[in-house]
Amino acid sequence: MTEVRLEAATVTVPVDGSPGQRTRTILGPVDLVLTESRVTVIGANGSGKSTLLRLLNGLVTPTSGTVTVDALDTVRHGARVRRRVAFAFTDPISQLVMPTGREDVELSLRRLHRSRTERRAAAERVLERFGLAPLADQSVYDLSGGERQLMALAVVLATEPGLLVLDEPTTLLDRRNTLRLRSLLDSLPQSVVVATHDLELALHADRTLVVDEGRIVCDGEPATAVERYLALSDAT
Numbered sequence: 001m002t003e004v005r006l007e008a009a010t011v012t013v014p015v016d017g018s019p020g021q022r023t024r025t026i027l028g029p030v031d032l033v034l035t036e037s038r039v040t041v042i043g044a045n046g047s048g049k050s051t052l053l054r055l056l057n058g059l060v061t062p063t064s065g066t067v068t069v070d071a072l073d074t075v076r077h078g079a080r081v082r083r084r085v086a087f088a089f090t091d092p093i094s095q096l097v098m099p100t101g102r103e104d105v106e107l108s109l110r111r112l113h114r115s116r117t118e119r120r121a122a123a124e125r126v127l128e129r130f131g132l133a134p135l136a137d138q139s140v141y142d143l144s145g146g147e148r149q150l151m152a153l154a155v156v157l158a159t160e161p162g163l164l165v166l167d168e169p170t171t172l173l174d175r176r177n178t179l180r181l182r183s184l185l186d187s188l189p190q191s192v193v194v195a196t197h198d199l200e201l202a203l204h205a206d207r208t209l210v211v212d213e214g215r216i217v218c219d220g221e222p223a224t225a226v227e228r229y230l231a232l233s234d235a236t
């Protein structure tokens with residue numbers, strides 16, 4: 001199981017976009033050790049969920065404090081961390097760089113399978129597993145929003161990362177695909193961290209974090225955390 005450790009991790013950004021001027025802390029300081037297999041992150045728009053998730057694979061580096069994944073520092077060992085931690089963005093088109101899904105899956109398999117034949121066979125298996133084989137040769141721009149989101153997930157999961165970080169993976173999905181995604185997540189051997197506004201999905205976890213104004217204000221049992229989030233939302 002992957003261990004993620006945040007020690008006084010803080011993210012500060014320049015207020016006027018110019019370094020050396022006034023700064024604003026958008027996250028932290030956060031102290032966390034994540035070892036659970038399913039962690040969900042909830043909170044209002046702009047509370048800091050994506051920032052927290054991006055810290056986990058070094059997409060965002062802490063301004064102060066440290067973030068480590070299996071004792072690898074995300075700043076000093078960024079490339080190694082990113083091999084272990086896969087990140088799926090809310091907007092799937094930022095993940096799909098090739099003309100078709102099949103080519104994208106094959107591209108992400110390059111490190112795992114050097115041989116072209118093996119890579120093709122592995123890509124086919126991934127596409128079948130996601131039920132995406134019939135859409136694999138279609139232009140990614142012609143896929144529906146939900147199909148594209150599933151395709152982006154297949155691309156990310158093809159590399160068999162130790163930890164999968166998903167930023168609002170169900171935003172574009174209908175009920176059926178949301179349920180499909182949930183059972184897919186259940187079947188994965190990987191640890192998964194998911195930020196979501198879908199409270200039903202949020203409850204589907206071993207542990208839930210509530211982020212509010214850049215701080216973790218609740219951390220624990222999913223039902224308790226969801227109640228806390230609802231109380232916070234109702235209070236404003």
Ligand SMILES: Nc1ncnc2c1ncn2[C@@H]1O[C@H](COP(=O)(O)OP(=O)(O)OP(=O)(O)O)[C@@H](O)[C@H]1O
Binds near residue numbers: 045047
């Ligand atoms: N690079 C940056 N520069 C300046 N401000 C930033 C930067 N990244 C994030 N922010 C700000 O930090 C805050 C937290 O952003 P973040 O994207 O983490 O929120 P979120 O909880 O994911 O929100 P949402 O639910 O809308 O996705 C926001 O106010 C955002 O505008």
Ligand SMILES: [Mg+2]
Binds near residue numbers: 049050051167
């Ligand atoms: Mg976000």
